[in-house]
Amino acid sequence: MKLTSTRDAAARVTPAAAILRGISPDGGLFVPTEFPAVSLNEIKEMAGEDYKARAMRILSAFLTDYDEKTLKGYIEKAYGTQFDGDSPAPVSKLENGKYVLELWHGPTMAFKDMALQLLPHLLTGASRMLGSDERSLILAATSGDTGKAAMAGFADVRDTAILVFYPRGGVSEAQRLQMVTQRGGNVSAVAVEGNFDDTQTGVKNIFGDEDMADWLQERGWRFTSANSINFGRLVPQVVYYFSAYADLVQKDEIRCGDPVNFVVPTGNFGNILAGYYAKRMGLPMNRLVCASNSNNVLSEFFTDGRYNSHREFHKTLSPSMDILISSNLERLLFEVCGRDGETVKAWMDQLKQKGSYAVPGTVQNHIRENFWAAWADDGMTSEAIGDAFKRYHYLMDPHTAVGYRVYQDYRDITGDDTATVMVSTASPFKFCKDVGRALGERGERSELDWAKWLTEKSGLVPPESFSELYELPIRHKGVCEKEAMEEAVQNFVASL
Numbered sequence: 345m346k347l348t349s350t351r352d353a354a355a356r357v358t359p360a361a362a363i364l365r366g367i368s369p370d371g372g373l374f375v376p377t378e379f380p381a382v383s384l385n386e387i388k389e390m391a392g393e394d395y396k397a398r399a400m401r402i403l404s405a406f407l408t409d410y411d412e413k414t415l416k417g418y419i420e421k422a423y424g425t426q427f428d429g430d431s432p433a434p435v436s437k438l439e440n441g442k443y444v445l446e447l448w449h450g451p452t453m454a455f456k457d458m459a460l461q462l463l464p465h466l467l468t469g470a471s472r473m474l475g476s477d478e479r480s481l482i483l484a485a486t487s488g489d490t491g492k493a494a495m496a497g498f499a500d501v502r503d504t505a506i507l508v509f510y511p512r513g514g515v516s517e518a519q520r521l522q523m524v525t526q527r528g529g530n531v532s533a534v535a536v537e538g539n540f541d542d543t544q545t546g547v548k549n550i551f552g553d554e555d556m557a558d559w560l561q562e563r564g565w566r567f568t569s570a571n572s573i574n575f576g577r578l579v580p581q582v583v584y585y586f587s588a589y590a591d592l593v594q595k596d597e598i599r600c601g602d603p604v605n606f607v608v609p610t611g612n613f614g615n616i617l618a619g620y621y622a623k624r625m626g627l628p629m630n631r632l633v634c635a636s637n638s639n640n641v642l643s644e645f646f647t648d649g650r651y652n653s654h655r656e657f658h659k660t661l662s663p664s665m666d667i668l669i670s671s672n673l674e675r676l677l678f679e680v681c682g683r684d685g686e687t688v689k690a691w692m693d694q695l696k697q698k699g700s701y702a703v704p705g706t707v708q709n710h711i712r713e714n715f716w717a718a719w720a721d722d723g724m725t726s727e728a729i730g731d732a733f734k735r736y737h738y739l740m741d742p743h744t745a746v747g748y749r750v751y752q753d754y755r756d757i758t759g760d761d762t763a764t765v766m767v768s769t770a771s772p773f774k775f776c777k778d779v780g781r782a783l784g785e786r787g788e789r790s791e792l793d794w795a796k797w798l799t800e801k802s803g804l805v806p807p808e809s810f811s812e813l814y815e816l817p818i819r820h821k822g823v824c825e826k827e828a829m830e831e832a833v834q835n836f837v838a839s840l
């Protein structure tokens with residue numbers, strides 16, 4: 345399997361090279377030259393397998409340059425006991441034809457773990473395969489979920505180190521505690537005196553600084569990025585679409601070959617794109633329902649074909665979807681415009697220069713055959729949390745609730761009663777207060793007391809990783825001015 349670039353369809357790289365580089369030199373994203381086919385027979389076989397075996401089938405179809413035994417070892421490590429319960433991605437039934445795929449049973453209680461538990465292994469493997477003897481230093485700016493998931497994924501992985509910058513006062517208390525208590529000799533987190541934009545700009549500047557790269561190289565390190573456009577984050581996400589389907593077959597909820605819908609709470613378009621890849625590989629799928637919050641760029645794009653990022657930015661109850669530029673959409677555009685790199689490049693240039701672009705009717709039609717999109721504001725999101733609890737005694741987080749609400753609209757408007765899997769991206773315990781308020785409870789409490797309240801109300805117990813947050817020692821106390829982030833990197837490298 346070779347990969348190409350969304351902005352140059354003649355480019356060819358191996359999967360390992362794509363994972364190591366992150367982004368193509370022409371500015372495009374790496375995409376497969378073809379989709380490996382998975383037959384109904386294989387899907388039927390998957391029904392009898394566990395998550396690791398299913399992951400092996402999908403990953404080995406894409407990552408053909410990785411040795412099978414090595415890949416198997418990575419999967420063993422990535423989807424082990426750091427996930428609670430029987431499966432890393434279990435499917436819950438609400439009622440006949442309505443299911444929830446829970447992607448938050450990993451160490452950070454959000455779906456980023458599904459890919460970030462595996463990526464460090466794929467990265468070090470790629471480095472070894474390509475004969476690089478430099479170690480990888482991962483730098484990340486985070487507004488909450490990604491930083492912790494990356495720290496947890498890279499902790500104590502050989503030949504890697506990770507430093508996360510987060511805006512001081514700009515993340516929730518649980519998110520901050522998750523980062524500053526992370527164990528591992530090769531991880532650290534530093535609070536930046538500034539907002540998320542300052543933090544992200546600081547990291548981008550460091551990535552672009554040649555003196556800094558030389559300084560690192562002299563010490564045997566190289567900068568690497570773990571963000572969601574890395575091909576190594578996309579492939580592990582394809583797995584759980586197949587796994588959810590296989591579970592439904594295994595439990596006799598559907599017959600193998602029946603189409604299903606997937607509803608996906610969307611921000612950067614990485615998760616839902618993996619669903620589209622699964623469909624292209626042969627997973628029987630009707631529609632992918634793309635659910636946005638008030639930052640509704642995507643639902644507008646899917647409705648009228650115009651992507652316009654020039655608009656007011658809303659801070660919502662579902663912060664991980666507060667995004668105006670959905671980077672992974674570029675990969676879908678490449679597929680639906682006939683794999684024409686020049687066209688994609690022209691749209692992306694317009695987005696950069698004018699903040700918008702528009703696609704022709706033919707492209708819109710292809711998109712509509714596969715997707716349906718809508719959005720929900722904070723009021724609807726809270727209502728949805730209440731509704732799901734009342735009807736099904738099912739507790740969902742605000743991101744998942746955006747999907748739940750948009751799916752109700754989808755059913756009302758289209759009348760489509762195809763079996764549907766709602767993808768759940770975070771544990772409700774990651775947003776205790778907002779979930780508690782949505783269930784009608786008032787008053788002020790600490791997050792820990794909100795968690796207790798939720799437990800009393802629902803009978804659900806938060807994962808161990810949540811309760812222990814409030815007892816673990818604080819390991820990372822660093823704070824820096826936004827002008828001093830380079831120095832923080834140097835200090836960190838010196839400490840390794």
Ligand SMILES: *Cc1c(COP(=O)(O)O)cnc(C)c1O
Nearest residue numbers: 610611612613614615664769770
């Ligand atoms: C990252 C994230 C999303 C958005 O996923 P994308 O792949 O960026 O579309 C949704 N929900 C949660 C909880 C997340 O952490």
